[in-house]
Amino acid sequence: MKPIQQYHFIIIDDSPFDCLIAEKVVQNAQRYLSVKSFQYAQKALEYIAQGGNQDPNTKNIILLDIQMPVMNGFAFLDQFEALPEDITSNYVVFFATSSINANDITRGNSYRSVRHFLNKPLTTINMQQLIDRLVF
Amino acid sequence: MMEERIKVLYIDDEPNNLVGFKATFRREYEVLTAQSPAKAMNLLETHPDIAVLISDQRMPGKTGVEFFEEIQSIHPAPVRMLCTGYTDVKAVIAAINKGHVFRYIQKPWQEDDMRAAIEEAYNYYEATSLLSERNIELIKANTELDKFAYSVTHDLRSPILSVLGAINIAKSAKTTYEIHEMLDMMAQSMVKLDGFIHNIHDYYTIKRGQLNITEVNFEELLANLKGIYKLDGVTNNIDFSIRTDINGSFRSDELVLYIILNNLLSNAFKYQKRDKEYKYVRLSIEVEDNHAYIEVQDNGIGIHEAYLENIFDMFYRATNEGFGSGFGLYNVKDALEKLNGRIAVSSRKNEGTLFEINIPGK
Secondary structure (H helix, E strand, C coil), X not given: CCXXXXXXXEEECCCHXXXXXXXXXXXXXXXXXXXXXXXCHHHHXXXXXXXXXXXXXXXXXXXXXXXXXXXXXXXXXXXXXXXCHHHHCCEEEEEEECCCCHHHHHHHHCCCCEEEEEECCCCHHHHHHHHHCCCC | XXXXXXEEEEEXXXXXXXXXXXXXXXXXXXXXXXXXXXXXXXHHHHCCXXXXXXXXXXXXXXXHHHHHHHHCCCCCCCEEEEEECCCCXXXXXXXXXCCXXXXXXXXXXXXXXXXXXXXXXXXXXXXXXXXXXXXXXXXXXXXXXHHHHHHHHHHHHHHHHHHHHHHHHHHCCCCHHHHHHHHHHHXXXXXXXXXXXXXXXXXXXXXXXXXXXXXXXXXXXXXXXXXXXXXXXXXXXXXXXXXXXXXXXXXXXXXXXXXXXXXXXXXXXXXXXXXXXXXXXXXXXXXXXXXXXXXEEECCCCCCHHHHHHCCCCCCCCCCCCCCCCCHHHHHHHHHHHCXXXXXXXXXXXXXXXXXXXXXXX
16 A cells, blocks of 8 residues: 655745644644744745755645735745755645635646645645645 | 916918917917927927817928827827818828828818817817826726725635634534634634724725714714723733823814724734733824824834835735734725825834824814
8 A cells, every 4th residue: 555645734824813724724634744834925935945844855735825915925936936946846835725816826827836726715635635646 | 267278289381371370369279389390399298288289281391191190199189180272182081091180171261160170179179188087097996996806805705714714623623622712713703804894894984975074072082992992902901091182173074083093093902012011002182273183103013114105005914913904004094185184104113103193174
């Protein structure tokens, strides 16, 4: 049997509630090595640029909100994808958003690191399935 | 009435024709004349309010139609009329197709015909310039509406989705502690949603409402605000003080004034530094000669200098702290514009913020 793959999770959402909910969903999905939340996308970017969890053999999933003050999800991705390849290749991004705006969805899917566009509320089952089907 | 005279520019290479035109119409219209298209061009640059352009067709160097065609993109506003003595069908067709000419006038012209043509041209000018003004306003309103719909959708949905998410978690929770934690979150999300709906209500009250000017009863107004913020002050250990110095009466719209004060106080209480030992919010109101000076000061998180110029923009948020919607200060600015008031802000990150308001009474 193929062993269950586990990941480090980074949650980026300006709402502390939504961070907490996402943390719980990730924990309940039981595929996590660690979960870290950021209310400011800039802080998450710094964390990732400085080497993130410092564990080179593991992969990371970023759950990213779109509409955030100061630095929104798109601005984050613009800067994230400009980071060195040996960093970014260890990450995939799932958008987790309340947006139902068609432009947001098209724009979101144009980033190479974005794998899924999830609508809030996040659910454990859905999260589990997406993680298990994930190919890095 | 001098300032309401129609500005007419007449172009002809024959000086006598120019003199004749000016002599006939200078009492009725503000008449400018040019002996060549080049001179006419200079006049168009210096007089952007020229409403009617009349040009001779046959001039050395450039025909009237060619001149109209040339200025079409730079000066589209003035209404053009072509004047010629020759029955030149080609010129007339070209004038209509290329030069966007409103009228064709046969030379020598009759005073009454010319006057009627100028009046009609001017009516057309007024209608189209009003139309383009309205168009600009409409484009602006539409852009604002797009932004409004986008942001409102987000701000209304996100607390609902937070609650749905919390319900999912609560359903599979293993401890009552976790369920309580989720219930707290749901309650706070609903408070946020309710606050946002209040903001939208304020927005429409200010935007669409007529001002209701009365003598402002500060005692009642302040008692209302005290009632709202007293509990906040006690539970979060924030010293809330009000200083008043009311001399004589102040006439204004009490509801609009309330929206301004409530929004500023709400921010002052919301954006406090949690770890600060002594936290305060100070409100000061002075009235002198039917003029109000209001200050709202706090020693909270402050606003970074780089964001200060944007804080009154709709949906602009400079921080993730608190439950801001990016609506509050926009409403404050809008409300003050209605009252012809002014607002100034000074702030230092981590030290606090001071809003100073100045409102003339009605």
